[in-house]
Amino acid sequence: MFGCSCSSVSVCQWLARPSVKPFIGEVISGGIDSVQLDPWYSPATQVRFKVLESFGTDQPRPVFVMRVSPTAGMCSPMPYILGRRYLVFPRTVHEGEESLCGFTGRLVEESAAEVALVRDYYASRNRYRLRGRVAASSHESYVELSLLMGESRPPKGVRVVATQGESSYTALVDDRGEYEIKVPSAGDYRISVSSPAYLPLEPFSVAVPAAGCAIRDIALSTGNTIEGQLRDPDGKLLSVGTVTLRDADPAPPGRRPFELRAYASKSEGSRSRTSLLENTP
Amino acid sequence: MEPQRPSEVSSNWDSAYYPLGSTREKAQAIEITGPGQQVKGLVIVPGPPITYRRLAIRVRFPDGKPMTTARVRITGNNWEEIVFYLPTQKQPWGQFPVPANRKIRVEVTDSWKRDLKREYAAEFDAGTTAIEKDFVIKP
CATH class of the missing domain: 2.60.40.1120 (Carboxypeptidase-like, regulatory domain)
Known part of the structure; x- marks a missing residue:
């Protein structure tokens, strides 16, 4: 029987595996080639990459064909989308070897720090x-x-x-x-x-x-809290409600704006208490 | 200048900002200046009671299959929801409550950020009748 747990494998863990030779490649066929395909339920069996950059090998391949199995989709989606570039950690699962489940690629445009880390690592700079x-x-x-x-x-x-x-x-x-x-x-x-x-x-x-x-x-931890009450316009305590704290600062690139919700409940007598508030530096 | 950090209340009452009667632009900042600070005694008063109407959405391809990766964003004046559209074979429609007192805009994109080639959006005036919208995504 085959089994796996659903935990992601970090770039550091991949780099610790000398048998894994990562590359940066663009999907040229296979994978998710239609908007009608859902990466969580992909029927794709292989992905063909045009290799743009190879690491840890003296014999880089111009094209890499990777088999993808339904097992990968069991724990995570398989979002190798046609035309996109990925940092890929191809693996071979042999009998007796630890199985690593889930999608193992990184979308290059969203993983600048990890791509830089891999490049530096194989160039032996700041190892x-x-x-x-x-x-x-x-x-x-x-x-x-x-x-x-x-x-x-x-x-x-x-x-x-x-x-x-x-x-x-x-x-x-x-x-x-x-x-x-x-x-x-x-x-x-x-x-x-x-x-x-x-x-x-x-x-x-x-x-x-x-x-x-x-x-x-x-x-x-900030140790900050905000505590108060919800009251209707007549001054009557409300036992249910949602208080949302939002930051008017623009969110950093690629991040959602800061937002924290606190829920008033009957057990707290209509008090709303929230913590983990960000400090103003 | 310190950013404003308004407090908004939503339930069956309309949203409002702290302090009483303020708009988003006039919301009072709650300033936190260091660790371990406790702000107590805040009284938040929501806006008037509002009613909700039913919004039913179906997102599908021309062959009738549901677009299971659809990301549906519903916005109104000072109100926003990003909902998970999780259709099943038996229930291809997603149903969501929306405030009846606001003009509502519904936008569909792909949750994997794939290009849908054109905009899929619809707007509905404020009202109490239920809304049904069938989006057909052409690949």
Whole structure:
């Protein structure tokens, strides 16, 4: 029997697999070649790429034909759309090898940082890296989703510092909420985060591997809350309602505007309480 | 200048902004200046009660098959919903409540950002009757 769990594989995890030779390719046939096809239920069995850039091989192919199986669609869609360019991590699943489920490509136009990472990695420049996303969130595992859904906006003025011995390496979180620290060698690094707009975070350790790179998302907390009541025009308390906080600032490219909803409930006696509010830097 | 951070209430009442009676443009900023700040005692009063009408949408191809990747955006004055159109064989229509007191615009795009070659949109004046709109997407 074949089975898989639905978790995405990061670029760092792909780079740690020397047998996987990524490439950037444009879909020239196969895949999703009609607007009538739903990537979640694609009948496609193969995708033909015109290879534009190859990594980790001395014998690049001009064309790469990749078999895609219904199994991939079980855990994720298969959105190799005709005419679009992807960073592809082709894999071969042998008997006994760990199976990696799901769509493994990255749309180039939406993955500039990951494309740059792969290029640098194979050019052996700044080989050791620690990267991740930072946002106000209740847990680090929700950071990516919070940024994607617009429930948290990329924090401004946040520095992430990696320390090993007497040496420190710093990165500023960018306007997408991402950071990347280039370090000179593999090993354990002590990570600290500094920002006047968020509550202090206890330093923690991250191991940067010899192959691939380390990913660590960071959840910040403001400790801010807004609390109040909903009342109808006659002054009567309302027990149900939705309060939406919106930011008038334009959202960064590729991100939804910051928006956070709080729901008044009977159990709270019509009080609406919300937290994780962004600070004004 | 600090950005305004209006509070909007929506349920069976019309949306409104904090403080009482303000418009979106005149909404009062709630300023958060540092970590650990607690703002308490805010009283938010919604607008007058409003009624909703039924909006039924079908998005399909000329052969009758539903466009399962359709992204439907419904907007009115100061009101917006992006809804998931999840048709089934038995129920090809998606149904959504929309405010009766607003002109409503419905736009259909592809959730995978594929080019549909032309605009698929429709507008409906304020009213209380149910709306049905059948979009036929030509590939």
